[in-house]
Amino acid sequence: MFALVDANNMYVSCERVFQPRLIGRPVVVLSSNDGACIARSNEAKELGVKMAQPWFQVRHLERSAGLVAVSANFELYGDMSSRMMSVAARFAPYQEVYSIDESFLDFTGVRGDLNGIGRELRATVLRETGLPTSVGFGSTKTLAKLANHVAKTADRKPGSYPRELAQVCDFGTMTEAELNQVFAATDVGNVWGVGRRIAPKLNDAGIRTVLDLVRCDTAAIRKRFSVVLEKTVLELRGTSCLEMSDAPAAKQQILVSRSFGKAVTEVAGIVEAVSEFASRAAERLRQQDSAAGAVSVFFTTSPFRQNDRQHSANVTVPLVRPTVDSRLLVATAVDAVHQFFRTGFNYAKAGVMLLDLRPVGHEQGELELFAAADAPQARPNVRDRAPLMAAMDELNRRFGRDSVRIGSAALVSNGDEVRSWSTKHERRSPRYTTRWDEMPTVRA
Amino acid sequence: MYSRDAIPDGAAVGADSSSGSPQRAGSTSAAGFGSPGADATVKRIDLNDALIRHPQATFVMRASGAAMHDAGIDDGDVLLVDRAISPSHGNVVVAVVEGELTCRRLWQQGGLTKLQAASPEHADIVPGDGAQLEVWGSVTTVIKSLMV
Numbered sequence: 001m002f003a004l005v006d007a008n009n010m011y012v013s014c015e016r017v018f019q020p021r022l023i024g025r026p027v028v029v030l031s032s033n034d035g036a037c038i039a040r041s042n043e044a045k046e047l048g049v050k051m052a053q054p055w056f057q058v059r060h061l062e063r064s065a066g067l068v069a070v071s072a073n074f075e076l077y078g079d080m081s082s083r084m085m086s087v088a089a090r091f092a093p094y095q096e097v098y099s100i101d102e103s104f105l106d107f108t109g110v111r112g113d114l115n116g117i118g119r120e121l122r123a124t125v126l127r128e129t130g131l132p133t134s135v136g137f138g139s140t141k142t143l144a145k146l147a148n149h150v151a152k153t154a155d156r157k158p159g160s161y162p163r164e165l166a167q168v169c170d171f172g173t174m175t176e177a178e179l180n181q182v183f184a185a186t187d188v189g190n191v192w193g194v195g196r197r198i199a200p201k202l203n204d205a206g207i208r209t210v211l212d213l214v215r216c217d218t219a220a221i222r223k224r225f226s227v228v229l230e231k232t233v234l235e236l237r238g239t240s241c242l243e244m245s246d247a248p249a250a251k252q253q254i255l256v257s258r259s260f261g262k263a264v265t266e267v268a269g270i271v272e273a274v275s276e277f278a279s280r281a282a283e284r285l286r287q288q289d290s291a292a293g294a295v296s297v298f299f300t301t302s303p304f305r306q307n308d309r310q311h312s313a314n315v316t317v318p319l320v321r322p323t324v325d326s327r328l329l330v331a332t333a334v335d336a337v338h339q340f341f342r343t344g345f346n347y348a349k350a351g352v353m354l355l356d357l358r359p360v361g362h363e364q365g366e367l368e369l370f371a372a373a374d375a376p377q378a379r380p381n382v383r384d385r386a387p388l389m390a391a392m393d394e395l396n397r398r399f400g401r402d403s404v405r406i407g408s409a410a411l412v413s414n415g416d417e418v419r420s421w422s423t424k425h426e427r428r429s430p431r432y433t434t435r436w437d438e439m440p441t442v443r444a
Numbered sequence: 445m446y447s448r449d450a451i452p453d454g455a456a457v458g459a460d461s462s463s464g465s466p467q468r469a470g471s472t473s474a475a476g477f478g479s480p481g482a483d484a485t486v487k488r489i490d491l492n493d494a495l496i497r498h499p500q501a502t503f504v505m506r507a508s509g510a511a512m513h514d515a516g517i518d519d520g521d522v523l524l525v526d527r528a529i530s531p532s533h534g535n536v537v538v539a540v541v542e543g544e545l546t547c548r549r550l551w552q553q554g555g556l557t558k559l560q561a562a563s564p565e566h567a568d569i570v571p572g573d574g575a576q577l578e579v580w581g582s583v584t585t586v587i588k589s590l591m592v
Contacts (some may be wrong), residue, residue: 020580021543083500128501128528130580433503441540442525444507444517444547 001107001114001137001172003146005088007081007120007150008132010101013040015070017130018432018440026067030055030427031358032293032318038072042156055225071428074294074356078316079433083129083297086312088197089303091121097257100296100355104141119166137170141242142235145192146210147171161185163256183211183236193232193248198225203417205245210236249284254292256281259350263302264347270299270337276335277352282326285354291322293356295329297336302348313340322358329354495585501528503581505538505545512536513545515562521588522550523547525581536562536583541569 007013010370016022026043030036035055037044048304049058049138060186061067068287081100090104093427118135125133135154136147154167155163161182171179188207189199206214214236222230231241256277264270285292300312315336323329333352430438430443496502507521515536517523523538531537533552538545539559548559548569557577559569571577 018545019543020540020545023543086500128498130527130528130576436504439504439506439522440545441508442505442523442545442547443541444509444519 001110001139002094002141003105003107003114003118003121004098004102004136004141004144004148005105005125005133006099006148006152007084008103008134008155008336009039009041010131011072011077011353012044012278013131013214014077015073015429016041017080022068026061026065028055028058028067028069029067030071032072032356032428033058036358037069041252045156049381062300069427071355072293073431074079074296074316074318075434076429076432078294078296078314078355081115081296081316082131082314084125084131085314087125087128088121088133090124093304097255097298097351099255102250102376104144115168115170115173118170122168127256135168137168137172139172140190140235140240140286142192142232143171143238146186146190146236149190150186177290182209183214184209186210188213191236193228193242195248198229201225218427252355254281254284254354255351256351256353257298259349260347263305264350265343265345267337267341267343268340270347270350271334274299274333274337274352275330275352276284277350278330279326281352281354282324282329285329285357286324288357289360290357291324292319292329292354293322293358293359294318294354295332295336296353296355297340297351299337299341299347299350299355301345305346305348308346309344311342311345313342315340316355318356322356335351371400459497495524496526497584498526498528501581501586502526506548507586511561511566512549514590515549515561517547517562517583517586518588521586523583524585524587526584527581529582529584531579531582538580538583539569540578540580547583550579 012022012027015027015029022041024043024182025041026047026049027041028037028038028044028049033037035053035109036052037049037058038047038052040051044067047058047061047067049061049067055069058067059069062069077100084101085095085097085103088103088105092107094106094108096104096106098104107117110117114137118137118138122133122135125131134145134148134152136149136151138144138147147169150161150165151167152162154166154169158166171182174182186209188194188202188210189196189201191210191213191221194202194213202208202213202225207216213233214325216233218230218233221233232240258273258277260269264273275341276309294316296314296316298312298314300314301308303310312337317332319328319332430440432438432440447540475528492499503524503525505517505525507523509519512518517536518545529535531550532576533550536547537550537559538547539550540546541559546559546569551558551560551568557580559577561568
């Protein structure tokens, strides 16, 4: 059995841990530069705020409905994520972190009442970190993910599913009839891997619910759609066949991680691995025309090697400005390794996650500059850069000196403080758990 | 707590070869290496290890106000707050009062739960009818700077 554990409205929930007055109010978290809603509390969802909706479109709700907007605080979310993951990891022999707020737990070989374990897990994460989670159990990852969707939806919208499925939903203990009922009540678009693109095509073919999809002929699915969708159908029927590598990517992050064949004890080994992961993540970033605003790095010993001393590092570093530049992403990841590496440990796994993704269209000048430098044929080349530089000079002449600057120059000269001139950061909460100067204040 | 790989050459036990190598002088056992102390890595005291029992559940906060003076907590002190400990009668806790994190002593006797200040000027906080008192975490340690 697999479990998928994920935090409900992760970013909003992190804010609420330290600002309890936000509990029960509609809250959105805005991406740091372009001001799109990247997380919504249930109350904000009720108000009709859509995922990725620009702030200016919902701003009127601030007055009319008490909507609260905060700027993304990835340093905080990264640290809370690492706390949540380490609590969840205690409950199963193997954990696979899937995104900043989701991990798969592999319960293979574990006997007993999984539903009970799931409730205990949920209660422990809530007590120790303050984050509410949903837990879904299934015999495949696709089923666990779907069970998680049911657990979350049953909690948020009473009446959508039987009440006992709220918060923790275990497909493993349900009869076929019960399971079919749940499948019939669930839109096919909620299946892991059936994206917004495929769902309408499935609907056109008369496949509207999960039950419709489960009952499809797999050969026909493969022919008409894809091998991956065929695998999805098999997974929904209880046959594990999805490798993590062809599993659908998490929406708001890019994660590259791997267990080492042999324990790594030297900093150089971790640096090498993390550099490679960061480069690969950067490639994917550019493939999807996105830029990253934060880099998360982790490396950890193996909890299975019980005689080994255990250490795990997990750090999220917000970038001064979003970037697509491999060099900057790698350098940031490597810096984090040097800062947190400790000698005397047998490291077994490492990973890099790119967060705070946004479309490249924003801050075009800077990004184009980086992109140009990234292309293999374009080493810093006067001819290639000339038009850009000319445009920059023209802009600066017209709008005043330093209207346009080279990103890396700003980065070097201003360091951390560059953030402050992004107006959206005015709404950012303190980095409560990672900065001594910003720890929460408690009334005494 | 020890590190297996690093022990044989003595590098990780803090053995200093220039100080007469007392560990090596004592290593006349049959195996030819190792020392009686080799099983324990010598490690400088680490306040994180000493003071924080549940790292994933412990948060650092700064106290503001004088209501907990008699409990040893003054304005500006730093508190270690552990969410993994279930609070009981008499513990100093951080609770959520009107949406604000508030430090008080938890009073739990005879079915009555309230928050007590540790200063005569501050009244107890008693949750209203039907209201649940929400404890955020237990204060395990106060860090006080004595520098002037």
